[in-house]
Amino acid sequence: MSNLLICPSCGKECEKLIRSLCPACFSAKYDLFEMPLVFHVRVCPECGAFYHKNKWEDGENIEEIIMMLSREVLLINTDIDNVSVGMQPVARTPYIYDLYVDVDGTIEGVPVYKDGKTEVRIKREACDMCSRKAGGYFEAVIQIRGTNRQPSKEELSECRKLTSATLEQLDRKGDKLAFVSDIVELKEGTDYYIGSTNAARQLCRRIIDLYGGTVSESYTLAGMKDGKEAYRTTFAMRLPEFKKGDVIYYDGKVIEIRNCARRITGICLADGSGFFEESDVMKNVIRLGNVDEDAMDAVLISEEGNAVQVLDPVTFETVTIRKPMVFNALPGSEIKVFRSEYGLFALRSRPQNGPAY
Numbered sequence: 001m002s003n004l005l006i007c008p009s010c011g012k013e014c015e016k017l018i019r020s021l022c023p024a025c026f027s028a029k030y031d032l033f034e035m036p037l038v039f040h041v042r043v044c045p046e047c048g049a050f051y052h053k054n055k056w057e058d059g060e061n062i063e064e065i066i067m068m069l070s071r072e073v074l075l076i077n078t079d080i081d082n083v084s085v086g087m088q089p090v091a092r093t094p095y096i097y098d099l100y101v102d103v104d105g106t107i108e109g110v111p112v113y114k115d116g117k118t119e120v121r122i123k124r125e126a127c128d129m130c131s132r133k134a135g136g137y138f139e140a141v142i143q144i145r146g147t148n149r150q151p152s153k154e155e156l157s158e159c160r161k162l163t164s165a166t167l168e169q170l171d172r173k174g175d176k177l178a179f180v181s182d183i184v185e186l187k188e189g190t191d192y193y194i195g196s197t198n199a200a201r202q203l204c205r206r207i208i209d210l211y212g213g214t215v216s217e218s219y220t221l222a223g224m225k226d227g228k229e230a231y232r233t234t235f236a237m238r239l240p241e242f243k244k245g246d247v248i249y250y251d252g253k254v255i256e257i258r259n260c261a262r263r264i265t266g267i268c269l270a271d272g273s274g275f276f277e278e279s280d281v282m283k284n285v286i287r288l289g290n291v292d293e294d295a296m297d298a299v300l301i302s303e304e305g306n307a308v309q310v311l312d313p314v315t316f317e318t319v320t321i322r323k324p325m326v327f328n329a330l331p332g333s334e335i336k337v338f339r340s341e342y343g344l345f346a347l348r349s350r351p352q353n354g355p356a357y
């Protein structure tokens with residue numbers, strides 16, 4: 001035996017009334033949810049940030065941004081229990097999305113459901129940070145130079161890689177000014193114009209970790225910012241006088257430098273002994289060349305014990321010199337030698353076309 005009720009509004013019979021109405025009349029009279037017909041989303045085409053509550057926030061996926069912002073403008077009738085909301089944005093053009101919304105739940109135990117559609121208009125505009133970047137904004141300049149020399153091409157290209165990796169990492173950590181607004185290449189080195197002073201300082205630290213050297217900071221007044229005096233910082237970086245692969249004459253020895261970050265280490269080419277010295281105590285150093293730039297080919301005649309006989313590539317005399325620790329050439333083949341006023345030295349074998357190390 002059914003227990004049917006009569007809806008006072010439409011007169012139909014139904015099993016249960018909500019707020020004294022049948023579910024159909026209830027849904028017609030009360031909105032289960034409200035949503036603006038059209039709403040706007042501002043997205044930065046450069047970095048994907050979106051505008052939210054008066055500021056730019058990081059974003060990646062446009063559909064997730066639409067759903068997140070939609071949830072904030074969606075008003076669900078507070079009488080509904082067990083609410084579940086479905087949303088699906090569908091791109092009509094890159095600038096207009098249709099957002100399909102459906103809401104279901106129960107009111108007084110009776111299931112209710114409503115769906116609808118909203119138009120989302122995407123406005124693409126540069127966020128604050130990207131417009132600063134485009135406008136050449138910078139707080140700091142890093143000047144990369146060498147000590148009594150020019151930085152090598154290899155050093156400058158490593159610095160460039162380190163710069164983009166470091167700034168990318170700092171940007172991900174939240175330093176939105178961690179960008180390069182300009183790079184100026186000069187005869188004596190490279191200048192980097194950096195958005196954030198803090199990022200520039202960290203970058204200098206990493207370059208010093210890699211190559212050694214020093215940095216000094218100076219400040220110039222650049223105007224006012226938020227009622228305070230704003231300064232620009234110049235980081236004058238000096239890469240060390242010597243770099244990996246340099247051959248120097250110091251303290252009566254010819255030394256191939258292996259590493260010069262903070263301390264100088266190397267190998268004495270005459271006897272293969274290790275060399276280790278703090279760079280600031282080294283005075284009267286003569287740079288003889290670099291094993292990568294100045295090595296010559298010499299024919300190996302024979303190898304015996306700790307010695308090798310080679311044909312001097314300039315005088316064509318047979319010379320007996322010390323065999324390097326790492327050595328795998330056969331008589332008749334060519335080996336790398338370093339020639340200087342202090343004698344001829346055999347260099348250790350290294351992988352063909354591979355990096356010198």
Ligand SMILES: [Zn+2]
Nearest residue numbers: 007010022025
């Ligand atoms: Zn009714």
Ligand SMILES: [Zn+2]
Nearest residue numbers: 044047127130
């Ligand atoms: Zn942006």
